[in-house]
Amino acid sequence: MEFIKNIVESVKPNFDKGGKLEKYWPVFDGLETFLFVPGHATSKGAHIRDGIDLKRTMVTVILALVPCLLFGMYNVGYQHFLAIGESAEFIDMVIYGAIRVLPLVIVSYGVGLGIEFLFCIKNGHSIQEGFLVSGMLIPLIMPVEVPLWMVAAATAFAVVFGKEVFGGTGMNILNPALTARAFLFFAYPTKMSGNSVWISTDGMQTVDGYTGATALGNAVEQGVAGIPPYLDAIIGIIPGSVGETSVIACLIGAVILIASGIGSWRIMLSMLIGGYVMGYLFNMWGANSYMEIPAHHQLMLGGFFFGMVFMATDPVSAAQTNTGKWVYGFFCGLLGIMIRVFNPAYPEGIMMAILFMNVMAPLIDHYVVQGNISKRLKRAQAIA
Amino acid sequence: MAKNVKISRGVDINLVGKAEEKLGAIDSTTVALKPTDFHGVIPKLEVKEGDEVKAGTPLFHDKANENTKFVSPVSGEVVEVVRGAKRRILEVRLLADKETKFENFDVSGVNSADKAGIIEILQRGGQWPLIKKRPFDVMAGANEDPKAIFISAFDSSPLAPNYNFILKDRATDLQTGIDALAKLTKGAVNIVTRGDKGVFSGLNNCTIHSIAGPHPAGNVGVQIHHIEPLNKGEIVWTINVQDLAAIGSFLNTGKIQNSRVLAMTGAEVKAPQYYSVVLGSSVESLSKGNINDNARFISGNVLTGDKIEAAGYLGYYHHQVTAIREDHEAEFFGWVAPGFDKFSLSKTFFSWAMPNKKYNLGTGIHGEERAFVMTGQYEKVFPFDIYPVQLLKSIIINDIEQMENLGIYEVAPEDFALCEFGCTSKINSQEIVRNGLDLIIKELS
Secondary structure (H helix, E strand, C coil), X not given: CHHHHHHHHHHHHHXXXXXXXXXXXXXXXXXXXXXXXXXXECCCCCCCCCCCCHHHHHHHHHHHHHHHHHHHHHHHHXXXXXXXXXXXXXXXXHHHHHHHHHHHHHHHHHHHHHHHHHHHHHHCCCCCCCHHHHHHHHHXXXXXXXXXXXXXXXXXXXXXXXXXXXXXXXXXXXXXXXXXXXHHHHHCHHHHCCCCCCCCCCCCCCCCCCCCCCHHHHXXXXXXXXXXXXXXXXXXXXXXXXXXXXXXXXXXXXXXXXXXXXXXXXXXHHHHHHHHHHHHHHHHHCCXXXXXXXXXXXXXXXXXXXXXXXXXXXCCCCCCCHHHHHHHHHHHHHHHHHHHHHCCCCCCHHHHHXXXXXXXXXXXXXXXXXXXXXXXXXXXXXXX | CCCEEECCCCCCCCECCCCEEEEEECCCCEEEECHHHCCCCCEEECCCCCCEECECCEEXXXXXXXEEEEECCCCEEEEEEEECHHHCEEEEEEEECCCCCECCCCCHHHHCCCHHHHHHHXXXXXXXXXXXXXXXXXXXXXXXXXXXXXXXXXXXCCCCCCHHHHCCCCHHHHHHHHHHHHCCCCCCEEXXXXXXXXXXXXXXCCEEXXXXXXXXXXXXXXXXXXXXXXXXXXXXXXXXXXXXXXXXXXXXXXXXXXXXEEEEECCCECCCEEEEEECCEEHHHHHCCCECCCCEXXXXXXXXXXXXXXXXXXXXXXXXXXXXXXXXXXXXXXXXXXXXXXXXXXXXXXXXXXXXXXECCCCECCCCCCCCCCCCCHHHHCCCCCCHHHHHHHHHCCCHHHHHHHCHHHCCHHHHHHHHHHCCCCCCHHHHHHHHHHHHXXXXX
């Protein structure tokens, strides 16, 4: 530790003002503060400060994502061996899955952080931590068979047009990870839907009767009869994007986020209520077999829980006021299920709904804040 | 009508180094009056280096109002006028006599005096600067018409002094002070206690409220907000409760009360207890033998106080000094460490498992400044019906109309201290609020 510190201290002058590598200061600073939380002392305002910083916050979110990542690896392997009809040990499944999933993670981080570094060098800003989470979210919402170059293109698009053009971390309107997913969905629709992308088969022959369709794909055609059993959907051994299938893994993440105070329980709860209400209304309506899927079963399918725990709660793109969070979450759930059922071409209605509500969030906040303002004005008038 | 208020948003930060309820006294041979303690005042000197003064002799007055005198706390010699950039006066330093000689002020007419009369006496005796106002958290103006006067009878900030201990024998002075202040407002003199009224229970001519809950329950701004909220154009005057007793003592005796009892607190203080000291005492006199070397010396509390160098002097409005560890060391992978010794409003450090632990916190920022990312964090420690982040953003973009709409007149920098403490993005919100208030003062004048 002293040893690393000495190395850092010895190369530091090169990056300081006037040093020959001055331009690359943001990169150096990013690495230095990654290794050592700076020992800066307070110079104005409160003399003592909370131990938390943005790095700690982001790391907590990544920690909450780990169950989803690990289960995703297992499930990729599980689905693979199921599809080709071979039996395999648990460890084989995990290893196979890791081999398929880790490249997605590496490409996402490599491209995303690379672009962030470029922007920071160009602007002379220190590196902000926002992408640490986005970089993990992106691979977890990809189909496992997506080509790596598409992940790279989507990540680049998300970082540049989803975030940097607005001013970087904290300034973006849309959730960057969902922006990446939406980019692929619209730019390469044939690659991102259908039955072949969800299962990694390595070109091997699948067993008879295995379609590789996701639960939502089946639900459109066969309704209740087509979806996997309730328990399978909760555990997550069903085809789908890498990290989204397991409700249990998502709930472990939710517990970490809520207990640490980093994720908003208001958004999660209201989104759950919103989704359930919509599902229940469809049950009452029952116009087609898709609508007849019980609301509690409907919510366990697709990316509902993953979106609820990790996407809708992104503090930057969500509503910021506590009242606004209730409204925002409720409509994320409501619209997500509505889009999914009304338009079978968009099985990932959750993604659409959250992106749409990201855009609406400032409007919701505006009305909440306006309510506070008019309350204050009324109080003044009552006295005058 | 007396109100009982309960707030739930806020937090008590448990620190090591609470003052024991034992009173000592410390003399300071040099003292200083710092014009910088009086926000917005441009000082005009009335003395020069070498002049002999008594306790109560004006040292300078406010350029905007000649009647507002700032008087010497001790008798002795003016040894130095310390100036900073653009010849701004930073300190007027005095060498104190062994025996303090007091100016005698004629206070005989105080019982029959009207508002103007009371203000005249207070200004002449240099007691006027003790009264501050909301909005803006600056010295009150003599020509204003406050709708009420609010006095917080307790301090809830970390390691705060217990005024029930400090003022236990001062009921007469408090009553005289209240009687004088009551003539200054058409409304009531409101005293807000924490429920245990103590010395305040027998006071007349005032309304005694109570408020329960964590810090910042003791902030007078919070109390005003919950008892009689301020609207645009209205003014409330406030005064620290020990300063109120000082005014009372002045009106009873005709001599200024030049000393205050302050709590010496913090982990770096060897024996934390209460001391009676002269206003503007030197840090040297206080820290010698009491405080460990290399500690940070804070005049005030850890959230809102001023950092004072070893050669500096106490602040005029402070009733507490705190000494805490100065941090320099970078932490290897500090952002993943479990952090049993770190206090956090979030539960990302395992210290949350020990709710009653007393912390020895240093001056480390534990991170770097970032854009606003987290939401809902400030609201947890901000017991106002105001949106704090939205208000800060309106200040950052200098949008005065929006600041007014969002309620800037109800807040003071100190009300944002806990937001600043708990901020993930390490944003200095007290400074932002001060800038916003100053901008409005400038635009309105």
